[in-house]
Amino acid sequence: MSLVDAIVAQVLMLETALYHAYARMEARTDSEALHDLRINLRRMRSLLRPLRKIGAVATLNEVAAEVGKLTTPVRDLEVLIDELEQLGFAQQANARKAILQSSYSRIVASSTLKQLFSRLDQWPSDFRAAERGGELRQIKKTIAKRLHKQVERLKAALADPQYDLHQLRILVKRTRYATDAYPQFSPISVKAAASLKAVQSALGTWHDHYQWCLKAGQEEDLQPLLQDWHVAATAALMEAEVELLHLAALLAKNQQA
Incomplete structure (x- = not known):
């Protein structure tokens, strides 16, 4: 086919x-x-x-x-x-x-x-x-080029300590889903792909709790949950930062291979 x-x-x-x-x-x-x-x-x-x-x-x-x-x-x-x-x-x-x-x-x-x-x-x-x-006519070349560009964008974002975390979460998701869609053209290793999934999960948990904290500040019936959600958001962010460092290292290693 x-x-x-x-x-x-x-x-x-x-x-x-x-x-x-x-x-x-x-x-x-x-x-x-x-x-x-x-x-x-x-x-x-x-x-x-x-x-x-x-x-x-x-x-x-x-x-x-x-x-x-x-x-x-x-x-x-x-x-x-x-x-x-x-x-x-x-x-x-x-x-x-x-x-x-x-x-x-x-x-x-x-x-x-x-x-x-x-x-x-x-x-x-x-x-x-x-x-x-x-x-x-150049469909394979186009896909491979797009995936490579997506990974390079992610690497640049990971190297930027000021990069917006919300945008980084979206970038991680897009990179993971793109490489999942076309594994035959993926420029990253199996370990890096697994790390992408772990980063997405951690950032997703942080994002959920971050948004719930915002809601708790606006919706009175959610205020009793604000402190616990804030603690959970902080913990998820710490976990995400560890995973992000791991992902950055894997992508750098992948480039050197």
Whole structure:
């Protein structure tokens, strides 16, 4: 199977998974539907990102990005409710569940999501047309170049002590997902890839607690949790800093190899 065929096949499988997650959200069958929709959306965007300058890819990538923006606050609310329930703050959790349910309805009915599925239906023929037009002639070289550039951006960020941690978290995520999407073109070692995952997890934990601290400063019923969340955020940041040093060392070693 050619690389173009493999990409088309993967996008078609992801489209099926997205439809399935959408149907589960619409029917309210389980609490993981939105999470699964976002995971499959992320996988698709990771496939498309290295090729986003190609016209057939750019439009779908833009629509997928809009769905990501639409669903991110709702996923954040899911995670917050789960945290509150685990800590035994049922009243605070229940107070937010009605908002969550209305948010599900808004996503299911959104024109943004409908546009995504419309573009997905059209995308394979558009991508094949790009192939016939010669736009995908250097596809392997393009992907390898994009992944290399992504890793170099991450290395530069790791070397900058003033680099914004929120932006670094996003950069780590994008690098990990890009190398996961195209392991055959990944410029990093297996150990560095594992370190990327550990860094993402630590920064993700820090980011969650950081955001919850902000909410606790604005929402009165969350204030009893502020101190514990602040302590947890500090601990997660310390763990992330250790993992970041380890990742930087692995990427430097990878360059020397």
